[in-house]
Amino acid sequence: MSTIAFIGLGIMGSPMAVHLSKAGHQVTGYNLSPDRTAPLVEAGGSAADSIAKAVIGADIVAVMVPDSPDVQDVLAAEGGVFDNAPAGALIIDFSSIRPDVTANLAQEAESRGFRIIDAPVSGGQAGAENASLSIMVGGYAEDFEAAKPVLDAVGKTVVHVGPNGAGQTVKAANQLIVAGNIQLLAEAIAFLEAYGVDMPAAVEVLGGGLAGSAVLNQKAQKMLDRSFEPGFRIDLHHKDLGIVTSAAREAGVITPVGALLTQLMASARANGDGGLDHSALFRGVERLAGKVN
Amino acid sequence: MSTIAFIGLGIMGSPMAVHLSKAGHQVTGYNLSPDRTAPLVEAGGSAADSIAKAVIGADIVAVMVPDSPDVQDVLAAEGGVFDNAPAGALIIDFSSIRPDVTANLAQEAESRGFRIIDAPVSGGQAGAENASLSIMVGGYAEDFEAAKPVLDAVGKTVVHVGPNGAGQTVKAANQLIVAGNIQLLAEAIAFLEAYGVDMPAAVEVLGGGLAGSAVLNQKAQKMLDRSFEPGFRIDLHHKDLGIVTSAAREAGVITPVGALLTQLMASARANGDGGLDHSALFRGVERLAGKVN
Numbered sequence: 001m002s003t004i005a006f007i008g009l010g011i012m013g014s015p016m017a018v019h020l021s022k023a024g025h026q027v028t029g030y031n032l033s034p035d036r037t038a039p040l041v042e043a044g045g046s047a048a049d050s051i052a053k054a055v056i057g058a059d060i061v062a063v064m065v066p067d068s069p070d071v072q073d074v075l076a077a078e079g080g081v082f083d084n085a086p087a088g089a090l091i092i093d094f095s096s097i098r099p100d101v102t103a104n105l106a107q108e109a110e111s112r113g114f115r116i117i118d119a120p121v122s123g124g125q126a127g128a129e130n131a132s133l134s135i136m137v138g139g140y141a142e143d144f145e146a147a148k149p150v151l152d153a154v155g156k157t158v159v160h161v162g163p164n165g166a167g168q169t170v171k172a173a174n175q176l177i178v179a180g181n182i183q184l185l186a187e188a189i190a191f192l193e194a195y196g197v198d199m200p201a202a203v204e205v206l207g208g209g210l211a212g213s214a215v216l217n218q219k220a221q222k223m224l225d226r227s228f229e230p231g232f233r234i235d236l237h238h239k240d241l242g243i244v245t246s247a248a249r250e251a252g253v254i255t256p257v258g259a260l261l262t263q264l265m266a267s268a269r270a271n272g273d274g275g276l277d278h279s280a281l282f283r284g285v286e287r288l289a290g291k292v293n
Numbered sequence: 294m295s296t297i298a299f300i301g302l303g304i305m306g307s308p309m310a311v312h313l314s315k316a317g318h319q320v321t322g323y324n325l326s327p328d329r330t331a332p333l334v335e336a337g338g339s340a341a342d343s344i345a346k347a348v349i350g351a352d353i354v355a356v357m358v359p360d361s362p363d364v365q366d367v368l369a370a371e372g373g374v375f376d377n378a379p380a381g382a383l384i385i386d387f388s389s390i391r392p393d394v395t396a397n398l399a400q401e402a403e404s405r406g407f408r409i410i411d412a413p414v415s416g417g418q419a420g421a422e423n424a425s426l427s428i429m430v431g432g433y434a435e436d437f438e439a440a441k442p443v444l445d446a447v448g449k450t451v452v453h454v455g456p457n458g459a460g461q462t463v464k465a466a467n468q469l470i471v472a473g474n475i476q477l478l479a480e481a482i483a484f485l486e487a488y489g490v491d492m493p494a495a496v497e498v499l500g501g502g503l504a505g506s507a508v509l510n511q512k513a514q515k516m517l518d519r520s521f522e523p524g525f526r527i528d529l530h531h532k533d534l535g536i537v538t539s540a541a542r543e544a545g546v547i548t549p550v551g552a553l554l555t556q557l558m559a560s561a562r563a564n565g566d567g568g569l570d571h572s573a574l575f576r577g578v579e580r581l582a583g584k585v586n
Contacts (some may be wrong), residue, residue, distance in 0.1 A: 020349040055308065122498075122503050122504060123501075127502070133374075135498070136499075157498055157500075157501025157502065159495075160491070161494045161498065162491050166488070166490050168489070170495045172484070173482075173485050173504060174503070176480060176484070177509075179421065180474070180477035181473070183550075184473035184550055187469060190546050190548075191462075191466050191537070191540070195337050195540075195544060197356070197454050197462055197463055198454050198459070201452045202454050202463045204452050205428070205452040205463060206415075206429075207450075208422065208450025208452075209426070209450065209467060210416060210471040210507050210508060210511065211466075211471050213505065214504070214506065215503060215506070216470075232310070248480075251484065251488060252487065253483050253484045253487050254581035255480040256553060256557065256581065257477055257480060257550060258480050264549065285546075289545060
């Protein structure tokens with residue numbers, strides 16, 4: 001069992017920290033807004049009021065924060081992990097950020113005597129709560145092996161995909177596919193509703209064939225119900241598609257549907273839907289047809 | 294057990310007719326090119342050299358042909374089903390065609406004393422061969438019930454979605470989603486290959502999260518291998534996206550990703566890939582990046 005500092009106890013981080021505590025690890029949580037530490041403390045963990053205090057004695061420092069600048073702050077800013085964690089600690093960055101930022105931070109971590117892997121996740125709030133996340137890991141094989149027991153406590157499909165940054169690259173591809181599958185489902189549902197088809201029956205039969213997907217299973221009902229509480233917010237998916245856009249451009253890969261999705265996600269945000277679940281791309285399809293404001 | 298005429302023994306129709314024969318039905322097959330009747334005859338069925346002969350004594354007439362004009366010919370042309378099938382026969386049209394054509398043919402069938410359902414399928418060649426198709430049925434509930442034993446012999450998810458034409462509408466939505474999921478997977482794989490990620494590991498972890506889909510399970514390896522034998526041909530999927538385009542326009546539904554996919558599918562065809570599996574949309578992504586001719 002490990003001594004784990006867990007930085008970032010949001011919708012995803014909180015249930016993950018709870019699972020680690022319940023698995024027998026000694027988990028100390030830190031979150032910018034301290035009220036979010038309650039579930040972890042209830043599950044037998046403890047709370048710290050600074051990163052410096054959270055990482056005292058930690059073998060493992062887990063990070064789950066929204067964006068590239070947040071990870072940079074948590075790790076490299078004054079009072080952050082690099083300044084305070086015990087030498088040799090293994091940093092597991094669960095956040096979804098730019099692959100190039102990850103690669104640079106990994107170099108800095110290594111030069112300061114830490115081990116580090118990028119371990120972004122897919123599976124959403126449900127995956128975090130059920131410890132059934134998909135986790136795509138970049139880093140040295142031996143660091144992946146060392147982190148495996150911790151990763152297995154929060155994930156179901158835990159795979160090493162390459163060197164530092166590769167986890168983020170796969171996560172970017174994941175977010176491209178997910179955004180597209182949501183948009184396609186939204187267009188299909190708007191189309192079927194317009195024709196007055198029996199919708200539950202249609203969703204069932206679509207799910208049984210080549211159109212079947214995790215997105216269809218998890219998001220169709222939200223669209224039918226117009227119920228878009230997050231879940232995973234449009235704002236965050238917009239950030240992720242920005243990562244895809246730059247990284248694809250950098251590599252000379254042309255992604256026509258990815259480019260259109262990036263615009264549609266930005267439009268959802270511009271219309272005030274940034275705080276809704278990404279299944280609210282459905283609202284964009286209705287908006288295009290003059291059906292919502 | 295029924296006496297079934299099966300018109301159209303292609304990649305999909307042939308294994309379906311074989312399953313019906315093996316399930317104990319008396320199946321007589323007809324196909325434009327007569328050599329395609331061999332598997333059915335081997336499975337205990339028989340072959341006819343005209344539609345008129347195939348439908349003699351049939352309770353059920355199954356049709357599985359490529360496009361709207363083909364169904365019109367098979368049913369309504371001189372020497373076709375309407376002219377020759379026994380009064381009261383139940384016509385099951387497994388083809389994927391325009392919903393408005395289906396609705397018109399259903400009216401004509403009814404006026405000539407036949408029962409008819411539209412029952413387009415999803416699941417591809419594998420689904421036809423394993424009798425695990427998704428079948429989306431439009432028509433009267435009592436005709437659906439009457440056809441159910443036959444449908445269950447070739448499908449796994451068999452659902453009644455509305456009146457005549459509704460099956461085709463759901464199939465159109467299905468093809469929209471499938472085309473999009475393929476294109477997104479293609480863009481994601483091109484992106485990941487450009488970054489040198491461990492591809493089998495990446496495909497595994499993508500499949501375990503919210504990016505997971507039947508398309509990913511069935512098509513990722515074909516893209517990694519650049520192996521695009523059909524399967525389901527670009528030419529046919531191009532036809533299906535034409536159906537989506539008209540039907541969406543007719544209903545005032547705006548489908549921005551659907552519109553782009555229709556262009557990309559047409560481009561694949563214009564570049565000579567019409568006879569390849571629809572997973573060859575991957576070649577279009579490589580072509581955009583200057584990687585194939």
